[in-house]
Amino acid sequence: MAYVLRRFGQMLILVVIALAAVFSTQRLAPGGPFDGEKPPPPDILINLEAYYDMDLGMPAQFMGYLFGMAARDVGANGRPGRVHWVSIPKAAEVSITGSLDGEDLGETLVVRKWCPWGEWLRRFVDKPVDARPLRKCGIVRGDFGLSMTKRNIYVNDYVRDGLPGTLKYAIPSLLFALFLGVPMGFVAAYFQNTRLDFSMVSVGMIGTIIPNLVMGPLLIYLLANQLDGFFHWIFVDQLEWVELSRRQRTLNLIPSGKSGGPIHYLLPTLVLGTALLGRIVRLSRAGALEALRSNYVRTARSKGLPNWLILFRHVLKPGILPVVTYLGPVSAVILTGSLVIEFTFSLPGLGSQFISAATDRDYTLLMGTTVILLLFVIVLNFIVDLLYTWLDPRIRTGGSPT
């Protein structure tokens, strides 16, 4: 338990450091979120910067990002002025669009209902927390802020819609790779240096040597175009068994892109799945080989235990050890894979959002996706650490004195 707590503490510090790093460095990149084919004139640029609190100093911006702010006065020229961090003084006018139904802000406690965790926090803070018509709750209250290039979309909305998009093909492909790759690796190890071994490794390697970048177009060409065209030729043109609806021009058994029903995720899953497969086959083969060569397997064999029992009891656990280690980095593979796959198949998801955030200089969206990806990596690595300790008793000492 103490270990879990310690890891959790480390994680928190890590997230804050990562946020600070991204927050400060992203502004070094040339161009800003408001540049574009028709960049706003200087006056309007000043308005926009004030709208996103970019007129404040960097520390104040970061603080606002972390903890949110209560309100800003109407400053000179009608633009947002002085910042009130925690509570709204009686005299302050809330400046952003509109008034607040004439509520007396000094005394009423207004917590916007869509401030995630806001109500929860209210129990601990005996002060007005947030009273802006525009949500600026800070990430401590689960609010990642407002996208800078998409003016009415909160980063939370992006994550809400983007994460499932990515998981829709990431999880099936991981399962595909694990449930196919581990048995393949074990078979290869057991029949080491035979033709079977060679073919298993070769099949696994297909995904490794054909990168996503090539595999995507290749599968589209072979399955979605050629095969589909072939089926079309047979069933629609020759046999006339199928009549296409007016909207359809192809049989479309294997669609090549853009989200829709589950069938649209077949090709993306295959691409990412085969990319993972090769590594999992190799690693499980290596792990199983090592286990098969070990002293305890030798002992077990000499005791005359049946082969399957040895495999199951003594080889399985140490055999999948390298695969488990790999599940940490696998998060990174999925992430980089998602960038390519969501581009190739034109799918919505975190990967495509991440790219557009970076290229569009959407500072808040980039911060938000970074936090989500960071959590994804950290949580996976955390699970891997726990699994690893459980699977390999030798590691249990790792770090602390024996």
Next chain:
Amino acid sequence: MSLLRPKSTEEALNGAFETVKSRSLTRLAFERFARNKVAVVSSFILVILVLMAIFAPVAEMLTGYAMEFQDRNFYSAKPPNWEARHFFGTDQNGRDILVRVIFGLRISMLVALVAATVALIVGVLYGAISGLVGGWVDVLMMRFLDLLISYPLTLIAVIALAYFGRNIYIVFAIIGLVEWQIMARVVRGQVLSLRNSDFIEAARATGAPTGAIVRRHIIPNVIGIAVVYLTLTIPEVILVESFLGFLGLGVQEPNTSLGVLISEGATRVEHKPWLVFAPGAFLIILLMALNFIGDGLRDAFDPKDR
């Protein structure tokens, strides 16, 4: 059975005191590698590819088209035409695909070489230090890795390119600096598991100095897995480079790389498949060769098979 070859502590113990080990280790590895037919063939293929990359201008002479030459009769990506000596077809601007693929191969190989070297050195050192020192240093170093993995690569690239100008070698270094993380993690895992293994304990018990243990046992044991991951890193590097190219952060026109060629052709695979097939085939052959060589090296260096 071959898979039950014993690896006794005595052997390891003897190893710790053998003084002429290093030379024989290399020679042994070489002999073992030479016996692996697939690996040898792959090495030949790799050598041929390297020669092609080095002597890329020969392709220009062969086809008669310069790398940046725009053939006005073959604009808008025309399919292979043997009479006109466009053996692999042309791209959108009428440039010969074969010549461009070979020049792209050159850039991709440079990327792979520079970036993978950076990744290997940084990754192995980092992982080894983290694993050997242990304690809070290890924790700190591993958390830093978590940080790096989640840090947006494109952002690093954009910022660095903005500050150092569009220098291709800086792009390579950046890619290398980003791609060493998995290597470091794997090396650390290997070192951790070695550190607690019986033959190291045995060597330590006999009073062998730490430096010697690292040199004799840790490094030979780590090098195998590092090489395996190196062969995994190279495709990754090539992919990252092409991804940066896709974002407009890679090499500038008229230069190109395999990845850039592929991502350009990827969207047109349906109507103009030759745009992606030629660079794709070269990339696949390159990666296949690298993978088999990596396997061969791993097997050759594996101390447990000695």
Next chain:
Amino acid sequence: MKKLLVSIAALAALGLSSVASAEMVLNRGGGDNPGSLDPHQISGTWESDIARDQFMGLYTEAADGSIIPGAALSHTVSDDGLTYTFKLREHNWSDGTPVTAGDFEFAFKRILDPATAADYAYLMHIIAGGADFNGGEGSVDAVGVKAIDDMTLEVKLASPAPYFIAQTTHNTAYPVPKHVVEKFGGDWARPENIVVNGAFKVDDWVIGEKLTVKKNPMFYDAGNVALDAVNYFPIKEETAELNLYREGGLDVTYNMPADIIDEIKAEFGDEVMITPYGGTYYYTFNATSEPFNNVDIRRALSMTIDRDFITTVVNTSGIVPAYSFVPTSLPGYQAQNPSWASKSYDERVAMAKDLLAGAGYGADNPLKIQLRYNTNEGHKNIALAVSDMWAKLGVEVELFNTDARTHYDDLQKQDFQVGRAGWIWDYPDAENLLALMASGKSYNYGQYSNAEFDALLEASYTQSGQERIETMQKAEAIAMEEAALAPIYYYNSKHLVASYVNGYVANGDDRHPSRWISISE
């Protein structure tokens, strides 16, 4: 067996989100994710498409893009052309509240409010006091918009603007429901809060996947709206959009890949709809520094661009070669080509060589320049072709591409030599384009400056009718002769429109309100 296969096909069709049903649903390509549903907070054409379905300005578009009364029934203009009085139509917001002149007054003041920080507020600077208020100098009371009563709206302009009525169809001039905006503030336009006065209202929105608008039963003309719902699919990649169209997932596309137009035409025939569109693709020269502060060099490079080759070979999507900045499709305006435009290409190259030699550049002292473009396949193809043409003059061209944000940041800072840019008019008027070449304007990336041009443009603001147009033509002729920038082609809009879609009519502004569209059975 036959039945089985049909059911397989049906299963495959299920993969698409459009399932044939009794409802009449149109699946449109949406171009990209809309950034907002708030008509004041958007700037992209793909966003205005959705805003156009949800809101109705004082005037609005018919199916063919012509202007017809919308929220206003009629208007009168004062003799000095400065005061417009609109008589409003009695109609309701989608929550049943009547739309009043007060909503319009509130909306016009809101978009100009610096605190709203609307990107496109500058289009409303035409309203008296608007520019000052928006720039943080004036006050809201000085803004020239007033609700005389619930049904009468008075707008005072800063200067006569014959295009003002056309501008009321733009999303910057849409009304917003005052009572809803005041209640929800910046979040009023979220799908759960939004209240509209247009033919459709947002129903469901999954970012990156689909935005659905459903028919608004409170719309004043709801009886004549055929569609029950419209799905907007935000697909940026044209190839993906094409695939989805082929699969039956789209009835109308937002765009199509320009480099395979011939293949598409062969496959889809009549369904290809290509229309001239009010905008120009051009290269801008940085006139603030060597070598492009020299008129001769600008002219030489501009005349060496073989526009015919670009529009017939590099990009065959039916674009029109451009020699003037104002598109020829602008009605009532005579585009001003430079004098060399009528010469043959070879003559132009010879002329350009002389010009360069006169400026001191030749074989022994080649002109070395950098050409910048933002990362995009189409821009790259044209940049490569142009650099090949310039190579004929012995000019050494270095190509340099960056992402769009960096690109435009660099352009605005004059950190470039030759840069790609494009402009699509906000309203069909030459001034909207010519202002890009006036001294000191922020969109004048190359900072071209010519006192005579400035004076003519300035004079046109106080003129009207044919006189104004002739002044603007004179100004453009000067800028084009001096190669203030190098126009390359006029944009066009490209859609695939399925044969069963009615009411999707080609028009120069590329505006296609879903209100007029129906699907024939």
